[in-house]
Amino acid sequence: MKKFLLLCLFIFGLVFALSNFQGLASQGDFKSIILDFREDIPNSKIKEEIRTIAQQYNRQATLNSIFSIEDNVYIVEGDRKVLDALQHSPLRKDTEYIEPNYIYHQLEVPNDPEYSKQWNLHTINVEQAWDETKGDGVTVAVIDTGVTKVPDLKLTKFVRGYDFVNDRVSANDDNGHGTHVAGTIAQSTNNGYGVAGIAYEAKVMPLKVLAAGGGGTIADIAEAIKFAADRDVDVINMSLGGAGESHLMKEAIDYAYNKDVVIIAAAGNENRNAASYPARYPHVISVAATDAAGEKAPYSNYGAGVDISAPGGSETAKIIQNTIDPSTGESTFVGFQGTSMAAPHVAGVAALVKASGVSEPEQVLDVLKRSARRVQEDPLNHFGAGHLNAAEAVKLALKGQITFRDFFRWLRDSGYLNPRFWIDGGAVALLPKILMVVGSYLLAWFLRNYLPVSFGLHSGLILGSSGLFFLQGLYVFDLPQWPFRLLGSSIPELGNVPAGSTILNPFTASILIPLLLVILLVGHKTLKWFAIGSALGVSACLAVSAAIDPAVMGLGTELVSRSFLVINALLCFGLAYLASQGEKQKA
Amino acid sequence: MQVIGKIEKKGFGFGTWALVAEDGTIYELKDPPQELRQAIAKVQIEGQINEDVMTIAMIGPVLEVESFQILS
Numbered sequence: 001m002k003k004f005l006l007l008c009l010f011i012f013g014l015v016f017a018l019s020n021f022q023g024l025a026s027q028g029d030f031k032s033i034i035l036d037f038r039e040d041i042p043n044s045k046i047k048e049e050i051r052t053i054a055q056q057y058n059r060q061a062t063l064n065s066i067f068s069i070e071d072n073v074y075i076v077e078g079d080r081k082v083l084d085a086l087q088h089s090p091l092r093k094d095t096e097y098i099e100p101n102y103i104y105h106q107l108e109v110p111n112d113p114e115y116s117k118q119w120n121l122h123t124i125n126v127e128q129a130w131d132e133t134k135g136d137g138v139t140v141a142v143i144d145t146g147v148t149k150v151p152d153l154k155l156t157k158f159v160r161g162y163d164f165v166n167d168r169v170s171a172n173d174d175n176g177h178g179t180h181v182a183g184t185i186a187q188s189t190n191n192g193y194g195v196a197g198i199a200y201e202a203k204v205m206p207l208k209v210l211a212a213g214g215g216g217t218i219a220d221i222a223e224a225i226k227f228a229a230d231r232d233v234d235v236i237n238m239s240l241g242g243a244g245e246s247h248l249m250k251e252a253i254d255y256a257y258n259k260d261v262v263i264i265a266a267a268g269n270e271n272r273n274a275a276s277y278p279a280r281y282p283h284v285i286s287v288a289a290t291d292a293a294g295e296k297a298p299y300s301n302y303g304a305g306v307d308i309s310a311p312g313g314s315e316t317a318k319i320i321q322n323t324i325d326p327s328t329g330e331s332t333f334v335g336f337q338g339t340s341m342a343a344p345h346v347a348g349v350a351a352l353v354k355a356s357g358v359s360e361p362e363q364v365l366d367v368l369k370r371s372a373r374r375v376q377e378d379p380l381n382h383f384g385a386g387h388l389n390a391a392e393a394v395k396l397a398l399k400g401q402i403t404f405r406d407f408f409r410w411l412r413d414s415g416y417l418n419p420r421f422w423i424d425g426g427a428v429a430l431l432p433k434i435l436m437v438v439g440s441y442l443l444a445w446f447l448r449n450y451l452p453v454s455f456g457l458h459s460g461l462i463l464g465s466s467g468l469f470f471l472q473g474l475y476v477f478d479l480p481q482w483p484f485r486l487l488g489s490s491i492p493e494l495g496n497v498p499a500g501s502t503i504l505n506p507f508t509a510s511i512l513i514p515l516l517l518v519i520l521l522v523g524h525k526t527l528k529w530f531a532i533g534s535a536l537g538v539s540a541c542l543a544v545s546a547a548i549d550p551a552v553m554g555l556g557t558e559l560v561s562r563s564f565l566v567i568n569a570l571l572c573f574g575l576a577y578l579a580s581q582g583e584k585q586k587a
Numbered sequence: 588m589q590v591i592g593k594i595e596k597k598g599f600g601f602g603t604w605a606l607v608a609e610d611g612t613i614y615e616l617k618d619p620p621q622e623l624r625q626a627i628a629k630v631q632i633e634g635q636i637n638e639d640v641m642t643i644a645m646i647g648p649v650l651e652v653e654s655f656q657i658l659s
Binding site for chain 1: 600613636640642644645647
């Protein structure tokens with residue numbers, strides 16, 4: 001029942017999203033408008049039109065470039081209001097088109113002007129990770145010298161923290177270290193100012209345990225860990241360290257870990273063969289530092305206890321973030337180095353992983369380790385599992401999970417977002433078709449770990465489940481309609497729809513065709529995915545038909561037809577499962 | 588304990604004053620007096636290691652200065 005309700009919710013969400021979907025074509029930024037004058041209009045007329053624009057809108061239309069003379073392509077500054085006015089003016093009849101001069105951005109590259117200097121963020125492939133998540137819904141506690149809301153943290157979300165040094169709620173920074181660390185995790189990004197952060201939609205909880213001099217007591221740090229755990233933070237970053245083992249601190253770490261908090265700490269800057277405390281405790285992810293070339297940073301601890309490495313910088317290439325200058329209290333962009341800088345990279349990526357749906361600390365560590373770029377020769381364990389890789393971590397975290405974005409992308413790639421598809425499809429009962437498509441995708445998701453995302457698989461899923469069903473409703477004067485019905489049929493419908501019947505044929509509405517396809521195509525490298533996809537698609541189609549309209553030729557009663565369809569749906573799924581398992585074993 | 592060595596600023600955060608002992612051990616000076624907040628070629632420091640403290644510098648044992656003598 002729960003699963004059924006979830007499915008209903010999912011379908012409701014899908015329909016809602018589609019009804020609210022604004023096509024990409026109508027989105028985008030523009031600051032100017034393109035006017036393409038017709039080529040059969042004399043130059044004198046164009047000049048007159050340009051003068052009219054100058055008078056009426058107080059703006060000058062200019063040729064886009066010297067190469068635009070022949071095509072009469074002019075550009076005029078303006079927003080959507082001006083665009084609407086121009087499109088409804090008499091000018092329209094003298095132009096081929098009037099349209100926005102969209103500014104194209106490269107995907108997910110933030111507009112922060114100093115972003116290009118952040119070699120560290122490029123190194124961890126954060127842009128590809130941002131395509132999936134920016135850490136929304138996750139809270140990261142920064143246990144450090146406090147965090148001051150410098151201008152480039154203005155848009156970053158904060159939750160209330162605590163100053164354990166001065167015993168007060170406001171946890172401002174008087175050293176500059178904590179603010180820098182918080183910046184790496186969640187600096188306000190895409191705000192046209194300063195630099196970027198990794199999980200910039202995550203919330204920051206500032207916890208001050210270190211005084212202006214940069215030191216603090218174990219008792220305060222342990223209390224801060226418990227404070228954070230009790231307030232449901234997801235990730236704790238500790239860019240601090242020392243020598244002494246403490247039961248109090250170990251207990252606090254275990255307490256937070258048992259509350260599903262991912263705890264990350266810097267390995268230390270002694271260039272020593274062991275991580276310092278607290279990085280050394282079990283249940284703490286210990287981070288070593290690398291330089292811009294990916295080599296071990298000269299100061300970084302290594303060896304025992306190091307779990308992973310991340311950019312920490314060196315004398316020649318540091319990590320730049322916005323912080324305060326403790327001598328003046330003013331905001332400054334400054335480069336720091338240290339394992340202190342490496343740890344928040346991992347904390348930021350852990351936040352992205354958590355935002356992708358992996359919640360248990362053990363699993364988060366597993367994702368971080370498995371996604372890391374392994375360093376082939378690392379006899380001294382300088383790098384732990386390898387170099388931190390945000391893109392792979394998020395990809396791995398999402399694997400085996402159905403996400404709305406994932407599903408939406410699939411819809412788009414399969415052409416289902418084309419409005420004509422839905423309008424024309426209205427001629428055919430739409431809801432069962434949607435269920436069949438969704439069902440086939442859900443089945444594919446069950447086997448996702450064995451299936452490559454390929455054109456063949458999608459084609460199979462569509463042909464098996466719904467077919468190009470909108471073609472069934474297409475009528476052209478003086479042409480026979482059966483070819484459209486044939487092209488518009490899914491595999492199970494091949495036995496009835498071309499003939500104009502709505503009652504399924506037991507030969508086509510069964511495992512027979514998918515079985516034949518699998519037998520014939522299983523040896524082919526790419527076509528086998530089509531066969532597997534078609535088995536899943538047919539399974540979804542038969543299951544939906546069994547539930548909604550269980551009519552099969554020659555099977556008489558509804559109960560027999562329904563049982564026949566359910567059995568064949570299960571057989572088809574089993575067939576796809578077995579075929580994909582075979583692939584897995586081969587691999 | 589008594590340590591002889593040189594004082595250097597280590598570049599972590601906005602900088603941390605450190606005592607590099609003659610045997611190579613690096614001690615982080617905890618809130619050193621003003622006279623020790625500069626590079627000094629040789630200094631003798633009397634102090635205690637504090638294991639209950641954690642720091643942002645993480646460069647070595649934290650040394651609390653009780654007395655000192657600048658040797659050169």
